Amino acid sequence: MYWSESLTVALIHLLAVASPGPDFAVVVRESVAHGRTAGRWTALGVGSAIFLHVGYSMLGIGLIVSQSIVLFNVLKRLAAAYLMYIGIKALRAKPATDAAVTAGPAEPRSARQAFVAGFMTNGLNPKATLFFLSLFTVVINPHTPVAVQAGYGVYLAVATALWFCLVAQLFSQARVRAGFARMGHWFDRTMGAVLVALGIKIALTSR
Template identity: 80%
Template structure:
Protein backbone atom coordinates (compact mmCIF):
# COMPACT_ATOMS: atom_id res chain seq x y z
CA UNK A 1 0.00 0.00 0.00
CA UNK A 2 2.84 2.38 0.78
CA UNK A 3 5.29 1.05 -1.80
CA UNK A 4 5.04 4.04 -4.15
CA UNK A 5 5.63 6.45 -1.29
CA UNK A 6 8.59 4.38 -0.11
CA UNK A 7 10.10 4.29 -3.62
CA UNK A 8 9.75 8.07 -3.87
CA UNK A 9 11.52 8.49 -0.52
CA UNK A 10 14.25 6.04 -1.58
CA UNK A 11 14.95 7.80 -4.89
CA UNK A 12 15.04 11.28 -3.33
CA UNK A 13 17.34 10.02 -0.58
CA UNK A 14 19.64 8.32 -3.11
CA UNK A 15 20.04 11.56 -5.06
CA UNK A 16 20.72 13.51 -1.85
CA UNK A 17 23.18 11.09 -0.27
CA UNK A 18 25.15 10.63 -3.52
CA UNK A 19 25.86 14.35 -3.86
CA UNK A 20 29.27 15.23 -2.33
CA UNK A 21 29.12 17.21 0.90
CA UNK A 22 30.62 17.30 4.41
CA UNK A 23 29.77 13.64 5.09
CA UNK A 24 31.52 12.50 1.92
CA UNK A 25 34.60 14.64 2.57
CA UNK A 26 34.96 13.40 6.15
CA UNK A 27 34.53 9.71 5.28
CA UNK A 28 37.04 9.98 2.41
CA UNK A 29 39.60 11.69 4.63
CA UNK A 30 39.23 9.13 7.44
CA UNK A 31 39.43 6.22 4.98
CA UNK A 32 42.49 7.47 3.12
CA UNK A 33 44.36 8.61 6.23
CA UNK A 34 43.53 5.75 8.59
CA UNK A 35 42.28 2.78 6.56
CA UNK A 36 39.12 0.80 5.97
CA UNK A 37 38.16 0.02 9.58
CA UNK A 38 38.29 3.66 10.67
CA UNK A 39 36.51 4.78 7.49
CA UNK A 40 33.70 2.30 8.11
CA UNK A 41 33.26 3.49 11.70
CA UNK A 42 33.04 7.07 10.43
CA UNK A 43 30.41 5.93 7.90
CA UNK A 44 28.45 4.20 10.67
CA UNK A 45 28.54 7.46 12.63
CA UNK A 46 27.02 9.29 9.67
CA UNK A 47 24.32 6.63 9.31
CA UNK A 48 23.49 6.64 13.02
CA UNK A 49 23.01 10.42 12.95
CA UNK A 50 20.14 9.87 10.51
CA UNK A 51 18.10 8.46 13.41
CA UNK A 52 18.51 11.85 15.11
CA UNK A 53 17.04 13.68 12.10
CA UNK A 54 14.22 11.15 11.76
CA UNK A 55 13.37 11.37 15.47
CA UNK A 56 12.95 15.13 15.60
CA UNK A 57 11.15 15.16 12.24
CA UNK A 58 8.58 12.69 13.56
CA UNK A 59 8.33 14.67 16.81
CA UNK A 60 7.76 17.93 14.93
CA UNK A 61 10.88 19.60 16.33
CA UNK A 62 12.34 20.01 12.84
CA UNK A 63 9.39 22.25 11.97
CA UNK A 64 10.14 24.45 14.98
CA UNK A 65 13.79 24.77 13.97
CA UNK A 66 12.88 25.59 10.38
CA UNK A 67 10.54 28.38 11.56
CA UNK A 68 12.99 29.88 14.06
CA UNK A 69 15.84 31.94 12.62
CA UNK A 70 17.58 31.92 16.02
CA UNK A 71 17.53 28.13 16.37
CA UNK A 72 18.44 27.58 12.74
CA UNK A 73 21.38 29.98 12.96
CA UNK A 74 22.58 28.38 16.20
CA UNK A 75 22.62 24.97 14.54
CA UNK A 76 24.21 26.41 11.41
CA UNK A 77 27.05 28.12 13.30
CA UNK A 78 27.73 25.01 15.39
CA UNK A 79 28.02 22.90 12.25
CA UNK A 80 30.16 25.49 10.45
CA UNK A 81 32.46 25.84 13.47
CA UNK A 82 32.94 22.07 13.66
CA UNK A 83 33.77 21.79 9.95
CA UNK A 84 36.19 24.72 10.24
CA UNK A 85 37.81 23.10 13.28
CA UNK A 86 38.53 19.76 11.63
CA UNK A 87 39.39 21.54 8.37
CA UNK A 88 42.00 23.80 9.97
CA UNK A 89 43.46 20.79 11.81
CA UNK A 90 43.94 19.08 8.45
CA UNK A 91 45.43 22.23 6.91
CA UNK A 92 48.14 22.15 9.57
CA UNK A 93 49.28 18.68 8.49
CA UNK A 94 53.06 18.44 8.33
CA UNK A 95 55.29 16.35 6.08
CA UNK A 96 55.93 12.81 7.34
CA UNK A 97 58.92 12.51 9.62
CA UNK A 98 61.92 10.39 8.57
CA UNK A 99 61.58 6.67 9.23
CA UNK A 100 64.01 6.79 12.13
CA UNK A 101 62.09 9.51 13.88
CA UNK A 102 58.81 7.71 13.25
CA UNK A 103 60.12 4.54 14.88
CA UNK A 104 61.09 6.52 17.99
CA UNK A 105 57.83 8.42 18.33
CA UNK A 106 54.96 6.74 16.44
CA UNK A 107 51.83 8.81 15.93
CA UNK A 108 48.86 7.81 18.09
CA UNK A 109 46.43 5.57 16.23
CA UNK A 110 43.01 6.87 15.27
CA UNK A 111 40.35 5.13 17.38
CA UNK A 112 37.08 3.77 15.94
CA UNK A 113 35.20 5.76 18.60
CA UNK A 114 36.77 9.05 17.47
CA UNK A 115 35.97 8.26 13.83
CA UNK A 116 32.36 7.35 14.71
CA UNK A 117 31.90 10.60 16.65
CA UNK A 118 33.35 12.61 13.76
CA UNK A 119 30.85 11.07 11.34
CA UNK A 120 27.93 11.45 13.75
CA UNK A 121 28.63 15.10 14.61
CA UNK A 122 29.31 16.07 10.98
CA UNK A 123 25.93 14.78 9.85
CA UNK A 124 23.98 15.48 13.02
CA UNK A 125 24.81 19.21 13.10
CA UNK A 126 24.23 19.82 9.41
CA UNK A 127 21.23 22.19 9.11
CA UNK A 128 20.83 21.23 5.45
CA UNK A 129 20.09 17.71 6.63
CA UNK A 130 17.52 19.19 9.01
CA UNK A 131 15.74 20.94 6.15
CA UNK A 132 16.01 17.86 3.92
CA UNK A 133 14.37 15.55 6.47
CA UNK A 134 11.78 18.17 7.34
CA UNK A 135 10.72 18.48 3.70
CA UNK A 136 10.81 14.69 3.33
CA UNK A 137 8.53 14.07 6.31
CA UNK A 138 6.14 16.97 5.65
CA UNK A 139 5.94 17.21 1.86
CA UNK A 140 6.90 13.84 0.38
CA UNK A 141 5.49 11.57 3.08
CA UNK A 142 1.74 11.83 3.58
CA UNK A 143 0.95 13.05 7.13
CA UNK A 144 -1.71 10.32 7.31
CA UNK A 145 0.89 7.60 6.83
CA UNK A 146 0.99 5.60 10.10
CA UNK A 147 3.80 6.58 12.46
CA UNK A 148 5.08 3.01 12.45
CA UNK A 149 5.46 3.09 8.66
CA UNK A 150 7.20 6.47 8.82
CA UNK A 151 9.54 5.01 11.42
CA UNK A 152 10.25 2.16 9.01
CA UNK A 153 11.19 4.73 6.37
CA UNK A 154 13.55 6.26 8.92
CA UNK A 155 15.26 2.92 9.59
CA UNK A 156 15.72 2.44 5.85
CA UNK A 157 17.20 5.95 5.45
CA UNK A 158 19.70 5.34 8.26
CA UNK A 159 20.73 1.90 6.99
CA UNK A 160 20.96 3.05 3.36
CA UNK A 161 23.09 6.06 4.36
CA UNK A 162 25.44 3.89 6.42
CA UNK A 163 25.78 1.35 3.60
CA UNK A 164 26.48 4.06 1.01
CA UNK A 165 29.25 5.62 3.07
CA UNK A 166 30.63 2.19 3.99
CA UNK A 167 31.02 1.60 0.24
CA UNK A 168 32.76 4.98 -0.05
CA UNK A 169 35.06 4.00 2.82
CA UNK A 170 35.87 0.64 1.23
CA UNK A 171 36.61 2.27 -2.12
CA UNK A 172 38.93 4.95 -0.78
CA UNK A 173 40.66 2.60 1.67
CA UNK A 174 41.79 0.15 -1.00
CA UNK A 175 45.55 -0.33 -1.03
CA UNK A 176 45.99 1.04 -4.55
CA UNK A 177 43.87 4.11 -3.84
CA UNK A 178 45.55 4.78 -0.49
CA UNK A 179 49.00 4.37 -2.03
CA UNK A 180 48.06 6.87 -4.71
CA UNK A 181 46.96 9.43 -2.15
CA UNK A 182 49.91 8.59 0.10
CA UNK A 183 52.27 9.92 -2.57
CA UNK A 184 50.70 13.30 -1.97
CA UNK A 185 51.41 12.87 1.74
CA UNK A 186 50.48 15.89 3.83
CA UNK A 187 49.26 17.68 0.70
CA UNK A 188 46.23 15.40 0.59
CA UNK A 189 45.41 16.28 4.20
CA UNK A 190 45.74 19.95 3.35
CA UNK A 191 43.54 19.55 0.29
CA UNK A 192 40.81 17.84 2.30
CA UNK A 193 41.24 20.50 5.00
CA UNK A 194 40.65 23.20 2.39
CA UNK A 195 37.52 21.36 1.20
CA UNK A 196 36.16 21.12 4.76
CA UNK A 197 36.94 24.79 5.46
CA UNK A 198 35.19 25.73 2.22
CA UNK A 199 32.15 23.66 3.16
CA UNK A 200 32.15 25.26 6.61
CA UNK A 201 32.24 28.77 5.15
CA UNK A 202 29.51 27.91 2.65
CA UNK A 203 27.39 26.50 5.46
CA UNK A 204 27.97 29.60 7.59
CA UNK A 205 26.39 31.72 4.85
CA UNK A 206 23.42 29.43 4.34
CA UNK A 207 20.19 31.32 4.86
CA UNK A 208 16.86 30.01 6.07
CA UNK A 209 14.45 30.15 3.15
Protein backbone atom coordinates in the same frame (compact mmCIF):
# COMPACT_ATOMS: atom_id res chain seq x y z
CA MET B 1 -0.37 0.60 -0.02
CA TYR B 2 2.74 2.73 0.54
CA TRP B 3 4.92 1.36 -2.27
CA SER B 4 4.84 4.58 -4.31
CA GLU B 5 5.78 6.71 -1.30
CA SER B 6 8.50 4.23 -0.28
CA LEU B 7 10.08 4.25 -3.73
CA THR B 8 10.05 8.07 -3.81
CA VAL B 9 11.72 8.22 -0.40
CA ALA B 10 14.35 5.72 -1.54
CA LEU B 11 15.02 7.64 -4.79
CA ILE B 12 15.39 11.05 -3.15
CA HIS B 13 17.58 9.59 -0.42
CA LEU B 14 19.78 7.90 -3.02
CA LEU B 15 20.25 11.16 -4.90
CA ALA B 16 21.02 13.08 -1.73
CA VAL B 17 23.38 10.57 -0.13
CA ALA B 18 25.29 9.93 -3.37
CA SER B 19 25.96 13.62 -3.95
CA PRO B 20 29.25 14.66 -2.30
CA GLY B 21 28.80 16.79 0.80
CA PRO B 22 30.10 17.07 4.41
CA ASP B 23 29.33 13.41 5.19
CA PHE B 24 31.09 12.25 2.06
CA ALA B 25 34.07 14.47 2.83
CA VAL B 26 34.51 13.27 6.42
CA VAL B 27 34.26 9.58 5.46
CA VAL B 28 36.81 10.03 2.68
CA ARG B 29 39.10 12.02 4.97
CA GLU B 30 38.99 9.42 7.73
CA SER B 31 39.52 6.61 5.23
CA VAL B 32 42.51 8.32 3.66
CA ALA B 33 44.16 9.60 6.83
CA HIS B 34 43.44 6.71 9.20
CA GLY B 35 42.57 3.68 7.10
CA ARG B 36 39.58 1.65 5.96
CA THR B 37 38.45 0.59 9.44
CA ALA B 38 38.27 4.18 10.63
CA GLY B 39 36.30 5.05 7.50
CA ARG B 40 33.76 2.34 8.25
CA TRP B 41 33.28 3.50 11.83
CA THR B 42 32.80 7.04 10.54
CA ALA B 43 30.15 5.71 8.14
CA LEU B 44 28.33 4.05 11.05
CA GLY B 45 28.41 7.37 12.92
CA VAL B 46 26.85 9.17 9.97
CA GLY B 47 24.15 6.51 9.68
CA SER B 48 23.36 6.65 13.40
CA ALA B 49 22.85 10.43 13.25
CA ILE B 50 20.00 9.84 10.78
CA PHE B 51 17.84 8.61 13.68
CA LEU B 52 18.23 12.05 15.29
CA HIS B 53 16.91 13.83 12.19
CA VAL B 54 14.09 11.32 11.67
CA GLY B 55 12.98 11.69 15.30
CA TYR B 56 12.53 15.44 15.35
CA SER B 57 11.15 15.48 11.81
CA MET B 58 8.37 13.03 12.72
CA LEU B 59 7.50 14.88 15.92
CA GLY B 60 7.79 18.38 14.49
CA ILE B 61 5.89 17.85 11.25
CA GLY B 62 3.07 16.06 13.05
CA LEU B 63 2.71 18.99 15.46
CA ILE B 64 2.70 21.55 12.64
CA VAL B 65 0.05 19.66 10.67
CA SER B 66 -2.17 19.33 13.72
CA GLN B 67 -1.93 23.07 14.45
CA SER B 68 -1.99 24.78 11.05
CA ILE B 69 -2.41 23.46 7.52
CA VAL B 70 -1.39 26.90 6.22
CA LEU B 71 1.92 26.72 8.07
CA PHE B 72 2.38 23.20 6.77
CA ASN B 73 1.90 24.38 3.17
CA VAL B 74 4.36 27.24 3.69
CA LEU B 75 6.92 24.79 5.02
CA LYS B 76 6.27 22.50 2.06
CA ARG B 77 6.98 25.33 -0.40
CA LEU B 78 10.18 26.25 1.44
CA ALA B 79 11.25 22.62 1.41
CA ALA B 80 10.62 22.35 -2.33
CA ALA B 81 12.69 25.50 -2.83
CA TYR B 82 15.50 23.93 -0.83
CA LEU B 83 15.52 20.83 -3.03
CA MET B 84 15.80 23.07 -6.09
CA TYR B 85 18.53 25.10 -4.38
CA ILE B 86 20.77 22.10 -3.66
CA GLY B 87 20.04 20.81 -7.17
CA ILE B 88 21.15 24.10 -8.75
CA LYS B 89 24.30 24.09 -6.61
CA ALA B 90 25.07 20.58 -7.81
CA LEU B 91 24.51 21.65 -11.43
CA ARG B 92 27.24 24.25 -10.95
CA ALA B 93 29.78 21.70 -9.69
CA LYS B 94 33.28 22.16 -11.10
CA PRO B 95 36.08 19.63 -11.58
CA ALA B 96 38.22 19.03 -8.51
CA THR B 97 41.79 20.25 -8.41
CA ASP B 98 44.70 17.88 -9.01
CA ALA B 99 45.61 18.00 -5.32
CA ALA B 100 42.71 15.73 -4.38
CA VAL B 101 44.37 13.09 -2.25
CA THR B 102 48.02 12.21 -1.93
CA ALA B 103 49.09 10.22 1.11
CA GLY B 104 47.89 6.86 2.33
CA PRO B 105 46.70 5.97 5.85
CA ALA B 106 48.78 7.57 8.57
CA GLU B 107 48.24 7.44 12.34
CA PRO B 108 45.76 5.01 13.93
CA ARG B 109 42.27 6.18 14.92
CA SER B 110 40.07 4.68 17.64
CA ALA B 111 36.64 3.36 16.70
CA ARG B 112 35.03 5.84 19.11
CA GLN B 113 36.83 8.84 17.63
CA ALA B 114 35.89 7.85 14.09
CA PHE B 115 32.26 7.17 15.05
CA VAL B 116 31.91 10.52 16.81
CA ALA B 117 33.43 12.33 13.82
CA GLY B 118 30.75 10.88 11.54
CA PHE B 119 27.89 11.39 14.00
CA MET B 120 28.75 15.01 14.72
CA THR B 121 29.30 15.86 11.05
CA ASN B 122 25.83 14.67 10.08
CA GLY B 123 23.99 15.53 13.29
CA LEU B 124 25.13 19.16 13.34
CA ASN B 125 24.78 19.76 9.61
CA PRO B 126 21.96 22.31 9.04
CA LYS B 127 21.59 21.07 5.46
CA ALA B 128 20.79 17.61 6.79
CA THR B 129 18.13 19.18 9.01
CA LEU B 130 16.55 20.93 6.03
CA PHE B 131 16.74 17.77 3.92
CA PHE B 132 14.87 15.64 6.44
CA LEU B 133 12.29 18.34 7.07
CA SER B 134 11.86 18.47 3.29
CA LEU B 135 11.48 14.71 3.09
CA PHE B 136 8.91 14.49 5.87
CA THR B 137 7.03 17.52 4.57
CA VAL B 138 6.82 17.15 0.81
CA VAL B 139 7.27 13.43 0.21
CA ILE B 140 5.91 11.52 3.19
CA ASN B 141 2.22 12.07 3.77
CA PRO B 142 1.67 13.39 7.33
CA HIS B 143 -1.13 10.86 7.70
CA THR B 144 1.14 7.91 6.94
CA PRO B 145 1.11 5.67 10.06
CA VAL B 146 3.88 6.34 12.56
CA ALA B 147 5.06 2.73 12.28
CA VAL B 148 5.55 3.13 8.53
CA GLN B 149 7.39 6.44 9.01
CA ALA B 150 9.61 4.79 11.61
CA GLY B 151 10.30 2.04 9.07
CA TYR B 152 11.42 4.72 6.61
CA GLY B 153 13.74 6.05 9.31
CA VAL B 154 15.36 2.67 9.88
CA TYR B 155 15.80 2.23 6.13
CA LEU B 156 17.37 5.69 5.74
CA ALA B 157 19.82 5.08 8.58
CA VAL B 158 20.86 1.62 7.40
CA ALA B 159 21.10 2.63 3.74
CA THR B 160 23.20 5.69 4.65
CA ALA B 161 25.59 3.63 6.76
CA LEU B 162 25.96 0.98 4.05
CA TRP B 163 26.56 3.60 1.35
CA PHE B 164 29.32 5.30 3.29
CA CYS B 165 30.87 1.96 4.23
CA LEU B 166 31.16 1.40 0.49
CA VAL B 167 32.66 4.87 0.11
CA ALA B 168 35.24 4.00 2.78
CA GLN B 169 36.02 0.77 0.98
CA LEU B 170 36.51 2.43 -2.40
CA PHE B 171 38.21 5.67 -1.41
CA SER B 172 40.90 3.96 0.61
CA GLN B 173 42.30 3.07 -2.84
CA ALA B 174 44.34 5.86 -4.40
CA ARG B 175 43.39 5.19 -8.03
CA VAL B 176 39.65 5.37 -7.29
CA ARG B 177 40.06 8.67 -5.43
CA ALA B 178 41.98 10.17 -8.32
CA GLY B 179 39.39 9.03 -10.88
CA PHE B 180 36.53 10.53 -8.92
CA ALA B 181 38.41 13.80 -8.58
CA ARG B 182 38.51 14.01 -12.38
CA MET B 183 34.95 12.88 -13.23
CA GLY B 184 32.90 13.42 -10.05
CA HIS B 185 31.53 16.80 -11.15
CA TRP B 186 29.57 15.20 -14.02
CA PHE B 187 27.93 12.80 -11.58
CA ASP B 188 27.09 15.73 -9.30
CA ARG B 189 25.53 17.69 -12.18
CA THR B 190 23.32 14.75 -13.14
CA MET B 191 22.07 14.41 -9.57
CA GLY B 192 21.46 18.17 -9.50
CA ALA B 193 19.25 18.06 -12.60
CA VAL B 194 17.08 15.34 -11.05
CA LEU B 195 16.74 17.23 -7.75
CA VAL B 196 15.72 20.42 -9.54
CA ALA B 197 13.06 18.50 -11.49
CA LEU B 198 11.73 16.96 -8.28
CA GLY B 199 11.63 20.35 -6.58
CA ILE B 200 9.65 21.89 -9.45
CA LYS B 201 7.21 18.97 -9.46
CA ILE B 202 6.68 19.29 -5.71
CA ALA B 203 6.19 23.07 -5.89
CA LEU B 204 3.51 22.71 -8.60
CA THR B 205 1.65 19.87 -6.90
CA SER B 206 -0.87 20.42 -4.14
CA ARG B 207 -1.48 17.61 -1.70
